[in-house]
Amino acid sequence: MSEEEVRKGLAGVVADYTAISKVNPESNSLLYRGYPVQELAAGKSFEEVALLLWTGELPTEEELTVFEAFERANRALDSQVRAAIDLLPLDCHPMDVGRTAVSVMGAVHALAEDSSPEAEMDKAQSLFAHFPAVVAYDQRRRRGLPLVEPRTDLDYSANFLWMVFGEEAAPAVVDAFRVSMVLYAEHSFNASTFTARVITSTLSDLHSAVTGAIGALKGPLHGGANEAVMHTFDEIGVRAEESREEAAARAKAWMEDALAAKKKVMGFGHRVYKNGDSRVPTMKAALERMIDHYDRPEMMGLYDGLEQAMAEAKAIKPNLDYPAGPTYHLMGFDTDMFTPLFIASRITGWTAHIMEQRAANALIRPLSAYNGVAERHL
Numbered sequence: 001m002s003e004e005e006v007r008k009g010l011a012g013v014v015a016d017y018t019a020i021s022k023v024n025p026e027s028n029s030l031l032y033r034g035y036p037v038q039e040l041a042a043g044k045s046f047e048e049v050a051l052l053l054w055t056g057e058l059p060t061e062e063e064l065t066v067f068e069a070f071e072r073a074n075r076a077l078d079s080q081v082r083a084a085i086d087l088l089p090l091d092c093h094p095m096d097v098g099r100t101a102v103s104v105m106g107a108v109h110a111l112a113e114d115s116s117p118e119a120e121m122d123k124a125q126s127l128f129a130h131f132p133a134v135v136a137y138d139q140r141r142r143r144g145l146p147l148v149e150p151r152t153d154l155d156y157s158a159n160f161l162w163m164v165f166g167e168e169a170a171p172a173v174v175d176a177f178r179v180s181m182v183l184y185a186e187h188s189f190n191a192s193t194f195t196a197r198v199i200t201s202t203l204s205d206l207h208s209a210v211t212g213a214i215g216a217l218k219g220p221l222h223g224g225a226n227e228a229v230m231h232t233f234d235e236i237g238v239r240a241e242e243s244r245e246e247a248a249a250r251a252k253a254w255m256e257d258a259l260a261a262k263k264k265v266m267g268f269g270h271r272v273y274k275n276g277d278s279r280v281p282t283m284k285a286a287l288e289r290m291i292d293h294y295d296r297p298e299m300m301g302l303y304d305g306l307e308q309a310m311a312e313a314k315a316i317k318p319n320l321d322y323p324a325g326p327t328y329h330l331m332g333f334d335t336d337m338f339t340p341l342f343i344a345s346r347i348t349g350w351t352a353h354i355m356e357q358r359a360a361n362a363l364i365r366p367l368s369a370y371n372g373v374a375e376r377h378l
């Protein structure tokens with residue numbers, strides 16, 4: 001096999017068809033089932049977007065009512081999942097908790113081994129409804145706080161924040177959270193989704209595929225970048241009393257040093273978008289609303305300073321994780337809870353891909369070019 005035939009990282013390789021989303025780097029656009037993601041983020045609930053991704057169409061009023069009732073009825077933390085979480089140490093990474101919780105959810109789901117389209121949809125919707133309770137319980141137990149029961153009078157986003165913080169979030173905060181969920185939901189054949197499709201292609205079950213996807217999402221080259229962005233901010237130093245300009249100057253200097261030291265700075269760059277991530281302007285606008293809401297202009301200074309210095313030095317643009325990290329920080333999440341929030345959203349995209357893969361399956365098994373020692377004998 002010649003060198004050119006090996007595509008490291010499968011860069012540029014088209015692995016299959018998908019009707020779920022279209023990432024177009026030329027027009028810098030992202031479509032979910034044909035709809036621009038900015039339009040969905042502007043006017044649709046996360047529940048509506050989830051149904052769109054799973055079924056291909058936005059729900060009718062009646063379909064939405066049925067799904068909302070299901071989601072609200074399945075929010076409480078399952079006792080067996082809670083018992084499994086309680087076995088995990090408080091200093092393990094919250095992504096390990098999310099991964100373990102989904103694995104246990106699979107083991108206790110009544111339809112675990114049933115891969116019919118109806119069972120797959122039930123499992124996808126159950127995961128969607130149940131996972132926020134895992135994140136909320138884990139965030140609270142790490143702070144020594146008791147579990148907060150879900151409320152059925154709140155929508156998905158408002159209830160999520162209620163279960164984490166034990167108080168009703170301001171409407172502006174709920175809306176910024178909803179926007180982040182919509183933007184994180186789906187992105188074609190990214191590493192975690194492809195992992196889910198590989199696992200599904202062996203005819204394994206949905207929870208195994210989602211568990212594997214969580215493992216792929218954890219890495220800082222993928223979903224783990226949203227928490228890594230906050231570590232960068234912390235390394236530079238978040239100083240609430242500082243002006244936007246002062247913070248920007250310190251961030252610029254930090255970035256210049258980091259790039260001189262040949263560091264990779266998480267939250268910048270993308271395998272597909274080379275001219276900026278289509279989702280960043282919408283998420284940045286949500287971040288700006290949170291900066292105003294919490295009156296923290298210096299955070300925007302850090303954001304601008306890093307972005308400008310990276311643009312000047314390497315012309316590399318931020319990806320979605322860059323504005324999402326500081327947004328979650330301002331809302332009050334601990335930094336290592338950011339990537340589990342990404343799981344809560346991407347459960348929709350992953351499970352839509354699992355169902356699509358299963359409906360037209362081919363075992364995913366590429367070739368390798370052997371470059372070890374030549375044949376030898378004992």
Ligand SMILES: CC(=O)SCCNC(=O)CCNC(=O)[C@H](O)C(C)(C)COP(=O)(O)OP(=O)(O)OC[C@H]1O[C@@H](n2cnc3c(N)ncnc32)[C@H](O)[C@@H]1OP(=O)(O)O
Nearest residue numbers: 220221222223225263264265266267268269270271319320
């Ligand atoms: C929601 C998401 O998952 S979005 C992605 C989140 N991940 C990150 O933010 C991690 C940081 N970014 C990166 O590591 C990369 O940009 C990736 C992994 C996302 C995409 O990478 P690839 O397409 O494989 O490009 P690759 O890593 O080879 O980078 C190409 C060049 O740009 C540079 N580069 C890319 N991203 C960065 C960065 N964040 N900081 C500094 N340099 C960078 C590389 O060093 C490389 O330079 P070189 O050609 O001089 O060696």
Ligand SMILES: O=C([O-])CC(=O)C(=O)O
Nearest residue numbers: 186187189190191271272
């Ligand atoms: O598409 C990718 O490679 C990574 C990404 O932005 C995502 O999964 O949202």
